[in-house]
Amino acid sequence: MKQLGLGFLIIVFTISLALANEKKPVKVQPKDKCPVCGMFVAKYPDFVAEIIFKDGTYAVFDGVKDMFKYYFNFKKYNPLKTCSDIDTIYVTEYYNLEFINGFNAYYVIGSDVYGPMGKELIPFEKEKDAKEFLKDHKGKSILKFKDVTYDTVKSLD
Numbered sequence: 001m002k003q004l005g006l007g008f009l010i011i012v013f014t015i016s017l018a019l020a021n022e023k024k025p026v027k028v029q030p031k032d033k034c035p036v037c038g039m040f041v042a043k044y045p046d047f048v049a050e051i052i053f054k055d056g057t058y059a060v061f062d063g064v065k066d067m068f069k070y071y072f073n074f075k076k077y078n079p080l081k082t083c084s085d086i087d088t089i090y091v092t093e094y095y096n097l098e099f100i101n102g103f104n105a106y107y108v109i110g111s112d113v114y115g116p117m118g119k120e121l122i123p124f125e126k127e128k129d130a131k132e133f134l135k136d137h138k139g140k141s142i143l144k145f146k147d148v149t150y151d152t153v154k155s156l157d
Helices: 002-021 064-071 127-136 148-154
Strands: 048-051 058-061 084-091 099-102 105-108 122-124 141-144
Touching: 002 099, 048 064, 058 064, 064 105, 064 148, 105 127, 122 127
Parallel strands: none
Antiparallel strands: 048 058, 048 084, 084 099, 105 122, 105 141
């Protein structure tokens, strides 16, 4: 019984440590500019996306489309970083306007909803919400992060 209790405590401690090390979203400051288009990000809180790096630095974007442009072209926008330097990506969920994990989100493309830079990938935490939005807003498809390509993003320009 003591071994079971000790095992449980080790698991709880390990999970707590992992959660404590998870990088939280940054509070966008009025001076923060999108590294892709140069727009002030704080003006567009409903569309903010963030890449948080393992070293604590970050990049904030006025929309998911620009975040993906940056992600697919570190050499141009941040040559000192690579995808392996990323800790977390946050995107603003369309319906509740809360940050969600960008790697796990569902993205609707081709809808009649536009972001600050025009056509946009609209993120959702739940697939059912993405499907409802797709239907209501004439979207073309729903993609997971791993399925978004550079060509997908360029097609939105």
